Amino acid sequence: MYSQPIPDKYYKLTEQEVDERIYKAKEELGNRLVILGHHYQRDEVIRFADYRGDSLKLSQLASSRPEVDYIVFCGVHFMAESADILSEDHQKVNLPDLNAGCHMADMADLDLVEECWEQLNDVAGNGTMPITYINCTADLKAFVGQHDGAVCTSSNAGAVLEWGTAQKDRLLFFPDQHLGRNTGVKYGIDLDEMILWDPYEDLGGNTEEEIEKSKLILWKGCCPVHQLFTTKQIKRLREQIPDIQILVHPECRYEVVQESDLNGSTAFIIKTIEEAPAGSSWAIGTEMHLVNRLAREHQDKFITSIDPNMCLCTTMNRIDAPHVLWSLENLLEDEVVNQISVPQDISYWAKVSLDRMLDIT
Numbered sequence: 001m002y003s004q005p006i007p008d009k010y011y012k013l014t015e016q017e018v019d020e021r022i023y024k025a026k027e028e029l030g031n032r033l034v035i036l037g038h039h040y041q042r043d044e045v046i047r048f049a050d051y052r053g054d055s056l057k058l059s060q061l062a063s064s065r066p067e068v069d070y071i072v073f074c075g076v077h078f079m080a081e082s083a084d085i086l087s088e089d090h091q092k093v094n095l096p097d098l099n100a101g102c103h104m105a106d107m108a109d110l111d112l113v114e115e116c117w118e119q120l121n122d123v124a125g126n127g128t129m130p131i132t133y134i135n136c137t138a139d140l141k142a143f144v145g146q147h148d149g150a151v152c153t154s155s156n157a158g159a160v161l162e163w164g165t166a167q168k169d170r171l172l173f174f175p176d177q178h179l180g181r182n183t184g185v186k187y188g189i190d191l192d193e194m195i196l197w198d199p200y201e202d203l204g205g206n207t208e209e210e211i212e213k214s215k216l217i218l219w220k221g222c223c224p225v226h227q228l229f230t231t232k233q234i235k236r237l238r239e240q241i242p243d244i245q246i247l248v249h250p251e252c253r254y255e256v257v258q259e260s261d262l263n264g265s266t267a268f269i270i271k272t273i274e275e276a277p278a279g280s281s282w283a284i285g286t287e288m289h290l291v292n293r294l295a296r297e298h299q300d301k302f303i304t305s306i307d308p309n310m311c312l313c314t315t316m317n318r319i320d321a322p323h324v325l326w327s328l329e330n331l332l333e334d335e336v337v338n339q340i341s342v343p344q345d346i347s348y349w350a351k352v353s354l355d356r357m358l359d360i361t
Contacts, residue, residue, distance in 0.1 A: 004337050006097075010322040015044075018321045022048055025328035033331065034068045035324075036061065036083070038075035039266050040287040040316045045074050045324060054266045055079040056134055056153050059086045062093075070094065070331050073340070074319050076102045080340040081138040085347050085354065093340045094331070096323035101315045102135055104251075107221030108175035110139045112199040116219075117147070119203055120172065123211045127169035131160055132353070133176050135223075140174070142346045145353035154250055154265035156361040157183040163360045165189075165215065172197070174219030178227065182250040182257045184216045191254075196220055225313050226251035229285040229306045231259045237283045237306065246306070247272055248285030256285060266290065273298055287313050 010018070026033065026048070036058040037049025046052060051061045055075060062071045063086040071093045073080040080095040087093060113130075120128050130149035132140050141151055152160035161183055164171045173180035177196060184194060193215040197204030203211065204220075211217070229252050237244055246260040247269055257263045262272060269286055276282065278300040284291045285306045295303040330337045342350065 004098075006323055006326050010326050013322070013325075015321070018325050022321065022325050022328060025325070025332055028332060029070065029328065031067055032069040033072065033328070034062060034065050034070075035072045036074060038079060038316065039270070039290045039293075040313050041074050041319060042289060042317060042321075043293065044321045045319055046293075048321075048324060049074060054153070054155075055082060057267070059083040062087050062091075066091075070336070072096065072324065072327055072331075074324065076100045076105075076315055077340070078102055078105045078135060078137055081342050081350075082134065082141075082354070084340050084342045085138060085141075085350050092336045094327050094336050095319075095338050095340050096327045097318045097320075098338045099315070100318040103315060104133075104175055104221055104223045105136050108136060108140060108199070108219055110137070110143060113140060113143060113174065116172065116197060116199060116204065117143075120211065120217070123203070123208045124170070128172050128217070129164045129168040129170075130172045130174075131164055131180075132174055133157070133179055136175055138342045138346050138350045141353045142349035145349035145351070145356070149353060150356040150360060151353045152357060154179060155267060156357065157250070158187045159361045160357060161187055161189075161216075170215050170217060172217045172219070175221035176223060176251055177218040177220060178222055178253055178257075179250050180216060180218045181254050182252075182263070185254070189216050194218055223251040225287055225310070226285065227253060228310055229253070229256050231255050233306050234259045234283070237304075241281055241283075241302075244281040244283050244302075246283050246285070248306070252285050260285070270294065273301070273303065276301055287316070289313075289316075 035049050037046040037052050059082040062083045066088050071083055073083050080093050084093040130144045130147050132144045132151055134151050134153050150160050195206050195210050195214045197217050198220045226249055234246050247262045248260040250263050273294050281302040283304050283306045291305045
């Protein structure tokens with residue numbers, strides 16, 4: 001999809017001018033507009049959001065506002081797609097910068113998944129069910145919907161895996177191997193019952209016997225940010241701060257999750273910190289914008305990143321205040337720059353997989 005370039009004039013404005021014009025545009029658009037802000041967004045962006053949340057929660061919130069004409073999604077591409085799938089026909093979804101993608105979502109595409117599916121069926125018949133993490137493109141959600149599978153989030157992955165294993169011999173989980181592995185172990189699947197599928201190898205780099213014996217096939221994909229946390233960093237923190245508690249996202253590596261005190265979704269991480277007693281110490285393994293925001297909002301606790309020097313989510317970071325302003329001022333003219341519109345045939349089956357998840361959980 002072609003991304004319209006933002007006019008240079010927006011970057012010549014001062015921060016104050018940008019802010020004032022955003023507030024003015026929001027006021028003029030009134031209840032025709034809703035701005036959604038993912039937890040990993042920059043502070044300069046998320047402060048304008050009407051709702052904050054993870055990708056699914058934000059999409060559901062958008063669908064609960066049928067009076068809205070325009071949905072501005074400050075997140076990444078697949079999130080805006082989910083909002084378009086779940087929104088009303090008259091609503092238009094805008095992603096302020098189409099370059100805001102997701103490296104994890106890019107690690108699995110429809111051609112590769114279809115090739116994998118064909119090989120699995122050749123080896124093991126129809127005993128496999130596809131499960132996709134919500135962090136994927138709409139056409140992969142549609143693929144799952146067409147093949148009797150379901151979408152999952154980091155919050156409900158366990159329930160979806162339990163549902164799937166009750167119906168099929170094995171599950172194909174994509175695109176994040178770490179969430180699949182961590183959730184599988186938590187819900188009773190042994191590591192030796194899991195195999196890793198490399199889409200660029202014949203049979204994913206496995207033997208036919210390994211495929212037939214497997215219960216969980218993990219796609220070779222990951223979140224580049226969460227994968228950077230290590231057990232060495234955790235051990236160093238425990239030596240420096242003996243009473244520190246380690247709280248990580250299940251997109252982290254298996255050994256990191258095993259070394260942590262608690263692990264869970266973004267919503268779980270936020271709730272845990274909100275409910276933690278004053279004076280407690282926490283090292284968090286997730287995106288830096290959220291960690292820094294939690295530290296500022298809960299100054300009665302010591303909060304740091306497991307790796308304070310790690311990089312931000314670079315694709316999420318592409319959305320900035322000038323892009324938001326540019327989007328809103330075009331909406332004042334009934335122009336939607338960088339509109340996200342999922343084709344009807346894909347949208348139908350993607351919604352089937354999303355609804356199936358909601359029915360399970």
